[in-house]
Amino acid sequence: MKIEKLELFEVPPRWLFLKITTKNGITGWGEPLIEGRAATVKAAVEELSGYLLGKDARKIEDIWQLLYRGGFYRGGPVLMSAIAGIDQALWDIKGKLLGVPVYELLGGAVRDKMKIYGWIGGDKPSQVVEHALKRMEQGFLAVKMNACAEMEWIDTPHKIDAAVALIDAVRNTIGYDKGLGIDFHGRVHKGMAKVFMKELDYLKPMFIEEPVLSENADSFALLSSYTSAPIAAGERLYSRWDFKRIFEQGAIDIIQPDLSHAGGITEVKKIAAMAEAYDVALAPHCPLGPISFAAALQIDFNCINAVIQETSMGIHYNEDADLLDYLTDPEVFRMKEGYIEKPLLPGLGIEIDEEKVREADREGHAWKNPVWRNADQSITEW
Ligand SMILES: [Mg+2]
Numbered sequence: 001m002k003i004e005k006l007e008l009f010e011v012p013p014r015w016l017f018l019k020i021t022t023k024n025g026i027t028g029w030g031e032p033l034i035e036g037r038a039a040t041v042k043a044a045v046e047e048l049s050g051y052l053l054g055k056d057a058r059k060i061e062d063i064w065q066l067l068y069r070g071g072f073y074r075g076g077p078v079l080m081s082a083i084a085g086i087d088q089a090l091w092d093i094k095g096k097l098l099g100v101p102v103y104e105l106l107g108g109a110v111r112d113k114m115k116i117y118g119w120i121g122g123d124k125p126s127q128v129v130e131h132a133l134k135r136m137e138q139g140f141l142a143v144k145m146n147a148c149a150e151m152e153w154i155d156t157p158h159k160i161d162a163a164v165a166l167i168d169a170v171r172n173t174i175g176y177d178k179g180l181g182i183d184f185h186g187r188v189h190k191g192m193a194k195v196f197m198k199e200l201d202y203l204k205p206m207f208i209e210e211p212v213l214s215e216n217a218d219s220f221a222l223l224s225s226y227t228s229a230p231i232a233a234g235e236r237l238y239s240r241w242d243f244k245r246i247f248e249q250g251a252i253d254i255i256q257p258d259l260s261h262a263g264g265i266t267e268v269k270k271i272a273a274m275a276e277a278y279d280v281a282l283a284p285h286c287p288l289g290p291i292s293f294a295a296a297l298q299i300d301f302n303c304i305n306a307v308i309q310e311t312s313m314g315i316h317y318n319e320d321a322d323l324l325d326y327l328t329d330p331e332v333f334r335m336k337e338g339y340i341e342k343p344l345l346p347g348l349g350i351e352i353d354e355e356k357v358r359e360a361d362r363e364g365h366a367w368k369n370p371v372w373r374n375a376d377q378s379i380t381e382w
Contacts, residue, residue, distance in 0.1 A: 014367030028092030031291035032085020044082035080238035087264025095347030113339035141338030142179030179206035220251035235285035
């Protein structure tokens with residue numbers, strides 16, 4: 001079961017896929033990626049491959065520890081995303097070798113189906129309402145939208161009122177029997193977050209995400225006094241040690257580790273167990289591709305505190321390619337009445353259309369997130 005080959009594919013709209021092949025011909029797929037830094041993570045995986053070639057692919061925990069602790073410096077988005085993609089591929093290999101889905105290797109499934117939410121894009125009330133109606137037609141039981149566009153460090157009541165009106169329009173469209181997640185996207189600073197959260201409270205959000213950036217998580221306790229909504233964060237935290245801080249502060253309600261950023265299945269399973277001990281729910285972040293989404297689902301089916309799963313299916317900024325485009329059988333991700341059924345195929349539960357991936361890699365991508373500036377041309381958060 002020796003690891004023989006690692007291959008990387010940069011595919012539209014903005015993803016990086018990893019294929020690991022073992023000497024006896026079993027292959028596993030992973031998605032090591034930081035959005036906008038695909039080439040950097042690719043270089044990190046290539047550099048780490050020296051630790052992997054010739055190793056027994058079944059020794060996932062040992063390999064994880066080797067990649068994490070073996071290099072003296074550890075943590076952060078680049079290294080943890082490189083480890084994440086490698087880890088996903090190793091779990092895929094192990095599942096295929098033993099003929100079972102990954103969740104079986106983690107202790108089995110705790111649920112039969114997993115609720116997912118869809119994104120709502122648009123900047124005008126008419127656009128968001130149209131988009132919300134489409135999501136309802138598709139059968140989603142929950143949606144998420146960005147709270148606002150750019151927000152100055154201290155901004156005007158008008159800006160807040162306009163943002164609340166947009167969210168109000170969506171809430172009125174979907175009704176109160178559906179979940180409405182509101183993502184501040186780290187765009188809002190503490191002074192405005194207080195004002196904004198108080199104004200939004202009557203709309204009963206399913207959660208408020210990244211009310212401020214995770215590096216300012218010490219403000220979550222103060223901010224949660226301005227809302228009755230659960231506070232969610234964690235897409236920009238990369239390990240148990242990053243999450244430890246926010247669990248200890250006690251103000252987080254939902255963590256959102258990303259299976260492609262936070263050390264993969266091995267690490268997120270442990271982060272989820274820590275969260276359970278703090279009575280915190282899990283909602284893995286996933287605006288990424290099919291492999292990352294498949295890895296997230298494996299965790300969701302095994303972790304009791306997993307409440308809802310993000311998906312990039314039909315997300316507003318992936319125009320050139322969609323999650324389903326790289327699968328030989330997109331039916332594995334078919335949503336039924338707001339839920340995805342338990343995956344049954346071995347490993348990550350998907351089959352990658354390798355020919356399509358190789359073709360897409362020839363095209364590649366150079367995706368970068370937008371850079372926003374305020375009226376005075378100072379940089380502001382996207
Ligand atoms: Mg977010």
